[in-house]
Amino acid sequence: MSEHVPDDLQYTRTHEWVRALANGQVEIGITDHAQEALGDLVFVEVPQVGRELKAGEACAVVESVKAASDVYSPVSGRVIARNEDLAQKPELLNSDPYGAGWLMRVDLSSAPADGPWLKAAEYAQYVKEAG
C-alpha cells in the first residue's frame, strides 16, 4: 500500500508531522504511515491547551483496537489548540491524518528553535528503509 507523504510538511523518525503556520506556530499530527501501521484508531488523548511541551516528550496517546502508542512532540512550546473533534471521531486520524486528523497546535515563540526535521522525501526514504 503506498502511503501519502505531503511535500509541504516536515517529519520525525517517530512518525509525527509538523506544518508551519503563521506567527511562529506549528500544527502537529501523525503520518499516514503511522495510522496505517496502527490500524483503526479508537481513542486519542491530546494535551491540555496551555501545556508547555519539550521536544521529544510524550505528549499524546493514540490508541487503535490493537495497541496504544505515544506521540512525541517534535517541538518545544506551548499548546495553543487541540483537535477537540478527535474525542468523538478518532477515526479522523485514519481517514485524514494530515488534515481533519491533526492533533494540536503549538506556539514556538517562547521556546528555542527545534529541528530541522526530515523533508518529505527523506521521511519517505526512512519509512521505506525501516520496512
Added chain:
Amino acid sequence: MGLKTPLYDIHVSLGAKIIDFGGWDMPLSYGSQLEEHRAVRRDSGIFDVSHMCVIDLTGARVREFLRHLLANDVAKLTVPGSALYTCMLLPSGGVIDDLIAYFLTEQWFRLVVNAGTRGKDLEWLAQHAAPFGVSVRERSDLAILAVQGPLARAKTASLLSAANGETALGIARFAAAAIDSWFLARTGYTGEDGFEIMLPAEEAPSVWRSLTARGVAPTGLGARDTLRLEAGMNLYGNDMDESRHPLESGLAWTVAFEPKERDFIGRAALERARAQGCDELVGLVLEERGVLRSHQTVLADSRAGEAGARIGEITSGTFSPTLNRAIALARVRRGVGARVLVDIRGQPQAARVVKPPFVRNGKVLIQL
C-alpha cells in the same frame, strides 16, 4: 518466516497485514479491523483458523481415556457429532489448554486445540493415551475455515447440494456432522451463529473463494479477538494458563465435578481451590473514554473501605466495536462489588463490573 496455511497466498493477495501467531504467518486484518468485526455481527465473515490443531483419538477405551484426561465430562456426549468445550489440566489444576472435543463414534473422538500449545498438547496426550491403548493422530492434512455471523450458515449451506445443505442446516448448536469431505461443526469463537469447517487442505482455497464471492467478509485475527472478547470467551495464554485453574478463570461451568467418582486429572486441586475460595474472572466496562488492555492493574473503588488497593489485573482488554466502549476480562478478588478502578497510564479510571458475555448474537447483553 513462519508456518503457512493453505490460504496464505490468498491472504497476501487480499493485502492482509500478516503477523506471527504461535509460529504461524496469519492475517491480522485485510483493511479495517472494525469493519471486519461489524461484518461478522451484521452479516458474515470467514476466518482462516487452519493454524489450530485437529487431533483424532481412536481406540476401544477412548471415552474412558477422555473422562480421565479432561475437566469436563465426555459422558455428556451421547449423540454422535455432539461436542463439548473443556480444559485439559495439570494435576495442579493449571490449564494446559482449552479445547473442543467432538464425539464421532465409540472408538473415535476428535479434539481441536490451540496452535500455540500444539507441541505440549500432543506430548501430554501421547503420554496419557498409551496406558488406555488410545492412538493419537494429528490431522495436519485438514484446514479449518470459521464462517461466522447471522447469515453464515445459510451462505455456507448454499455451497452444498440440496440434500447436504439440508443436513448442514439441521446441525444442532455445538454439534457437528460429516458431509462428504467436510467435517462441519456449528461452533465458533465470535458469539455469533455459524460453522467451523474442517476440510482437506487442498479444498480450502476454493471454498474460501466461493464464500467470499457470496459476500462473506474475509476477517482476520484482530477482529477474531474483539469478537471473542465481546462474547466473553477466554483466550488461552491471556485469561488462563498453566499457573491458573478454571475456577479462577471464569470456567467453573466447564468443570464436571459430578459424578463424584470420576477421577480426572486436576480434580483434587480443584476441589481444594473450591473449598478454600479463589479469585474470579469478571467483566469490566470502562465508564469514560479510553481503552482497557491486558495487565492493567485493577484497584478498589473509592467507595470501598480500602480505596486504591490493588485487587486484580486485566487479563484481556480491548475497545468493543459493538458497545463503542472499552471492555475487559479481569481476574479480581471474589466479591469486589459493582465498581472498580483501573490504572490507565497512572490515572485511576472507573469501570463497572459486569457478568460476561457483553454481546451475543448481535445483541448487547449488558446495561450501558
